Amino acid sequence: xxxxxPSPILPRYAFDVNDEILIDxxxxxxxxxxxxxxxxxxxxxxxxxxxxxxxxxxxxLEKGKFEHTPARMGMQDAAIPAQFLSLFxxxxxxxxxxxxALILAFLELHAxxxxxxxxxxxxxxxxxxxxxxxxxxxxxxxPGILQKIEMPKKVGARSLRRWLKGYRDHGIAALYDxxxxxxxxxxxxxxxxxxLMYRSVLGYLSDLKKTPANIVTDVRAAFVAENKKLMEAGxxxxxxxxxxxxxxxxxxxxxxxxxxxxxxxxxxxxxxxPVGQGIDVERPMQRVEMDEQKIDLIxxxxxxxxxxxxxxxEKATYGLDDxxxxxxxxxxxxxxxxxxxxxxxxREPTAQSALRTVDMTMRDKGVWSDAAGALDPWAxxxxxxxxxxxxxxxxxxxxxxxxxxxxxxxxxxxPAAAPWLKPYIERVFRTFSTRLMPRLSGCTFGDILRxxxxxxxxxxxxxxxxxxxxxxxxxxxxxxxxxxxxxNGQTPRNCWQSLTQKYGVTPPPSLPHRRLIFGQEFSRxxxxxxxxxMGVRYHSRKLAQHLMHGSDMKMEVRWYPxxxxxxxxxIGGAWSPVGAVHKGFDGVSxxxxxxxxxxxxxxNERDAQVKAHVVQQALDFVEEQNGYAMRRIGVVQQDWSSxxxxxxxxxxxxxxxxxxxxxxxxxxxxxxxxxxxxxSASTSERGVEEKVRDQPNISSAPTxxxxxxxxxxxxxxDGDEDDGELMPLWDK
Numbered sequence: 001x002x003x004x005x006p007s008p009i010l011p012r013y014a015f016d017v018n019d020e021i022l023i024d025x026x027x028x029x030x031x032x033x034x035x036x037x038x039x040x041x042x043x044x045x046x047x048x049x050x051x052x053x054x055x056x057x058x059x060x061l062e063k064g065k066f067e068h069t070p071a072r073m074g075m076q077d078a079a080i081p082a083q084f085l086s087l088f089x090x091x092x093x094x095x096x097x098x099x100x101a102l103i104l105a106f107l108e109l110h111a112x113x114x115x116x117x118x119x120x121x122x123x124x125x126x127x128x129x130x131x132x133x134x135x136x137x138x139x140x141x142x143p144g145i146l147q148k149i150e151m152p153k154k155v156g157a158r159s160l161r162r163w164l165k166g167y168r169d170h171g172i173a174a175l176y177d178x179x180x181x182x183x184x185x186x187x188x189x190x191x192x193x194x195x196l197m198y199r200s201v202l203g204y205l206s207d208l209k210k211t212p213a214n215i216v217t218d219v220r221a222a223f224v225a226e227n228k229k230l231m232e233a234g235x236x237x238x239x240x241x242x243x244x245x246x247x248x249x250x251x252x253x254x255x256x257x258x259x260x261x262x263x264x265x266x267x268x269x270x271x272x273x274p275v276g277q278g279i280d281v282e283r284p285m286q287r288v289e290m291d292e293q294k295i296d297l298i299x300x301x302x303x304x305x306x307x308x309x310x311x312x313x314e315k316a317t318y319g320l321d322d323x324x325x326x327x328x329x330x331x332x333x334x335x336x337x338x339x340x341x342x343x344x345x346x347r348e349p350t351a352q353s354a355l356r357t358v359d360m361t362m363r364d365k366g367v368w369s370d371a372a373g374a375l376d377p378w379a380x381x382x383x384x385x386x387x388x389x390x391x392x393x394x395x396x397x398x399x400x401x402x403x404x405x406x407x408x409x410x411x412x413x414x415p416a417a418a419p420w421l422k423p424y425i426e427r428v429f430r431t432f433s434t435r436l437m438p439r440l441s442g443c444t445f446g447d448i449l450r451x452x453x454x455x456x457x458x459x460x461x462x463x464x465x466x467x468x469x470x471x472x473x474x475x476x477x478x479x480x481x482x483x484x485x486x487x488n489g490q491t492p493r494n495c496w497q498s499l500t501q502k503y504g505v506t507p508p509p510s511l512p513h514r515r516l517i518f519g520q521e522f523s524r525x526x527x528x529x530x531x532x533x534m535g536v537r538y539h540s541r542k543l544a545q546h547l548m549h550g551s552d553m554k555m556e557v558r559w560y561p562x563x564x565x566x567x568x569x570x571i572g573g574a575w576s577p578v579g580a581v582h583k584g585f586d587g588v589s590x591x592x593x594x595x596x597x598x599x600x601x602x603x604n605e606r607d608a609q610v611k612a613h614v615v616q617q618a619l620d621f622v623e624e625q626n627g628y629a630m631r632r633i634g635v636v637q638q639d640w641s642s643x644x645x646x647x648x649x650x651x652x653x654x655x656x657x658x659x660x661x662x663x664x665x666x667x668x669x670x671x672x673x674x675x676x677x678x679x680s681a682s683t684s685e686r687g688v689e690e691k692v693r694d695q696p697n698i699s700s701a702p703t704x705x706x707x708x709x710x711x712x713x714x715x716x717x718d719g720d721e722d723d724g725e726l727m728p729l730w731d732k
Contacts, residue, residue: 010054010055010058011054011058012036012054013038013054013057014033015030015033015038015068016030016070017029017030019068019069019070020068020069021040021066021067021068021069022066022067022068023040023050023052023060023065023066024060024065024066025065026042026043027042027043027044028040028041028042028043028050029041029042029043031049034051036053036054037051037052037053038051038052038053038054038057039051040052085172085173085176088176089180091180092176092179092180095175095179096172096175096176097137098133098137098151098152099163099175100167100172100175101133101134101136101137101140101151102129102130102133102155102160102163103160103163103164103167103175104133104136105129105130105132105133105136106122106129106160106164107164108132109125109128109129109132114128115128115129117161117164119157119158119161122157122160122161123157126154126155126157127153127154129160130151130152130153130154130155133151134151137151163175189239189241189245190238192238193238193239193241196219196222196223196226196238197219197222197223197241197245197246197249198249199222200215200218200219200221200222201215201219201246201249201250201253203215203218204250204253204258204262205253205257205258205261205262206261206262207261207262207263207264209262212246212247212250215246215250216243216246216247219240219241219246220240223238223240224240226238255272256268256271256272259271259272266417269418270420273420279335279424281335281336282336282503283336283385283499283503283505284334284336284337284339284380284382284496284499284500284503284505285334285336285341285361285382285383285384285385285505285506286335286336286385286386287334287335287336287385287386287388288332288333288334288335288341288361288384288385288386288387288388289332289333289335289387289388289389289422289424289425290330290331290332290333290342290354290357290358290387290388290389290395290425291330291331291389291390291392291422291425291426291429292328292329292330292331292349292353292354292392292394293328293329293331293429293432294326294327294328294329295326295327295328295329295432295433327345327346327347327467328345328346328347328348328349328353329343329344329345329432329471330342330343330344330345330346330349330353330354330357331343331357331425331428331429332357332358332360332361332425333424333425333428334380334496335424336495336499337380337487337492337495337496337499338424338428338484338486338487338492338495339380339480339492339493339495339496340380340428340475340479340480340492341360341361341380341381341382342357342358342359342360342361343357343360343471343472343475344356344357344360345464345467345468345471349392349394350394351394351397351399351400352641353394354389354394354395354400355399355400355403355518356518358384358387358403358404358407358409359514359518359562361381361382361384361508362381362382362383362384362508362509362514363381363508364377364378364379364381365378365379365380365381366378366379368468368472369472369473369476371469371472372468372469372470372472372473372476373469373473374472374473374476374477375476375477376476376477376480376481376493377476378472378475378476380480380496381505381508382505382506382507382508383407383408383409383505383506383507383508383509384407384409385409385410385506386409386410386411386412387404387409387410387411387412388411388412388414388421388422388425389411389412389413389414389422390413390414390416390419390422391413391414391415391416395411395413396413403517403518406516406517407509407517424486431479436470436471436474479492480492480493481493511563512566512568512577514560514562515558515560515563515566515567515568515577516558516568516575516577518560518562519557519558519559519560519567519568520558520559520560520561520641520642520645521556521557521558521559521642522556522557522559522642522645523554523555523556523557524554524555524557525553525554525555526543526546526547526553526554526555527547527553528547530543530578530581531543531555531557531567531569531578533557533559533564533567533645534564534590534593534594534597534645535593535597536564536580536582536585536593537580537581537582538566538567538569538578538579538580538581539578539581540576540577540578540579542571542576542578543569543571543578546571546572550571550572555569555570555571556569556570557569557570558575559645561589561590561591562589562590563586563587563588563589564580564585564588564589564590564593565579565580565585565586565587565588566578566579566580566586
């Protein structure tokens with residue numbers, strides 16, 4: 001929009017007491033002018049006199065809040081049309097232009113003395129008047145007039161004089177009349193005939209969806225039956241209306257009522273709901289729309305060979321169980337920039353899939369775009385201002401709404417069957433269905449008409465990890481880089497970059513905050529070795545103090561499956577972060593750790609206690625062998641309910657614990673000698689001690705306490721003065 005700077009010099013307005021004045025929709029009367037201020041009083045007498053200067057009036061005129069009708073326009077002759085002449089129909093304008101040409105021709109001949117203002121003289125010179133009027137019309141008429149109208153060969157002298165008088169008094173306005181509104185085009189039906197006809201015509205307003213031909217038949221049958229009764233009673237028969245009359249009666253029905261009665265409330269609302277200026281947003285992430293949809297694609301749920309360490313249950317979750325099925329896709333869209341800021345695939349939409357999609361909107365998604373081989377980053381993220389969803393059970397659940405409240409996100413739920421209230425996310429799903437899915441084997445095409453005789457199940461070829469890679473790559477490299485009509489030809493990525501440079505985005509919650517908000521909640525019993533979740537021990541100074549002084553050892557825990565390096569524990573009514581005892585779990589997801597544990601069982605079948613460095617080697621192995629594949633399917637929703645966590649702990653972590661790495665002792669030089677060395681009594685005692693120490697440890701308790709400085713675990717710091725003090729934490 002162009003910036004318009006008003007002129008520094010403003011006109012001085014003048015008003016009359018008879019002027020009609022509307023100020024912001026209310027009628028006022030002009031009172032007087034005092035200096036630069038004009039005073040107006042309400043026309044109804046209710047209210048005080050209000051004053052406006054010339055600058056205010058000029059500004060209100062530009063905004064359309066000040067309307068002024070001069071008194072000379074309000075006191076026009078009754079014969080002059082009240083509406084604007086430019087609003088008349090084209091036919092009425094042509095008629096007025098012909099009349100003006102006739103008047104001008106008469107005045108020209110009258111000035112030359114060839115005709116007088118009497119009817120006899122006008123009748124005698126009518127041929128010359130019409131000929132000259134044709135020449136004037138051809139010379140001065142608007143373009144296109146002569147192609148559709150012909151100059152009349154003769155007009156009445158009395159009519160010409162009447163037009164002339166009005167033309168002299170009121171100008172061209174007197175040449176317009178209401179001829180176009182004359183006539184009665186309706187058939188003259190009696191009241192009884194009209195009532196009987198509309199009684200059958202109203203049958204069109206039914207969910208049976210009768211055709212107009214059905215209504216014509218019903219009307220005629222009704223008249224035959226009624227006339228039979230009248231004939232028996234000796235009364236005159238009714239005239240049956242014709243087919244065009246019946247069809248005209250059907251066409252005169254209220255369109256909104258027809259749509260409502262024939263197709264239902266939703267169809268009527270979609271067809272006749274008024275459309276305003278749309279949603280007005282200014283900043284990125286100010287408004288985010290989220291919804292889920294079953295994608296128009298049947299994928300091949302087959303193991304691609306990259307995830308050999310997954311169980312059958314996990315393969316079913318990831319879609320690798322040798323079946324064919326369709327996925328549900330949950331997508332979050334930034335309305336201002338049209339960027340997709342979150343996406344999640346699941347077998348069925350749940351509150352957890354919705355929460356994970358919201359979690360993705362606040363994180364850099366480069367790990368998934370890199371795994372998919374995308375050329376551009378997927379870095380669009382930030383804090384959501386307003387989240388718009390429908391009334392699906394996933395979004396109206398208490399759990400989802402409580403987590404959004406904790407994040408400070410305002411959630412708006414649109415009514416059911418009203419997709420136009422979140423149009424942008426609906427349009428994105430249509431873009432997926434029309435631009436991406438037809439390129440993939442196994443596309444269902446959305447409906448049976450588009451699918452035709454094609455069998456999507458036979459053509460299903462994409463495995464789950466391949467489908468995830470295709471979706472991520474299409475979003476990051478294609479959709480975000482395609483000019484968008486709603487952005488005036490700008491691409492979503494460029495729009496995001498330009499607006500973030502201008503406004504920025506609200507920083508998302510930190511990792512500890514996300515652990516608390518999005519973490520799975522369950523209970524664990526506190527022991528002296530801390531809290532154990534899936535074989536990982538968590539301990540802190542606060543937990544140790546609670547163990548010594550508290551009475552209830554059953555603790556509520558928030559466990560974040562995306563990063564198991566720390567948990568949140570409710571201690572004494574307050575939630576506190578507690579870090580993992582052993583290093584190496586920061587940034588490790590629960591699925592990575594679960595796969596690593598299975599690898600450890602394969603390598604150490606008989607050992608329930610595994611050294612910390614062995615655990616780290618297993619995590620590195622999983623990252624090297626399966627990390628790429630697991631990141632490709634990272635957008636697939638995992639089930640980390642409390643039931644599954646308990647089941648996995650029973651299956652894989654019963655009797656499992658991570659031991660501390662022993663400090664490697666220097667080799668005694670004596671032990672490197674050949675032969676036997678006779679020992680003295682003191683050396684014999686020392687040898688016995690060494691033998692005892694070299695025996696395998698059959699106790700679960702180590703010989704030395706394990707000490708953890710509090711500063712090694714920032715999440716465990718509670719702000720006490722002795723945080724830097726070493727606190728011994730004995731293994732169980």
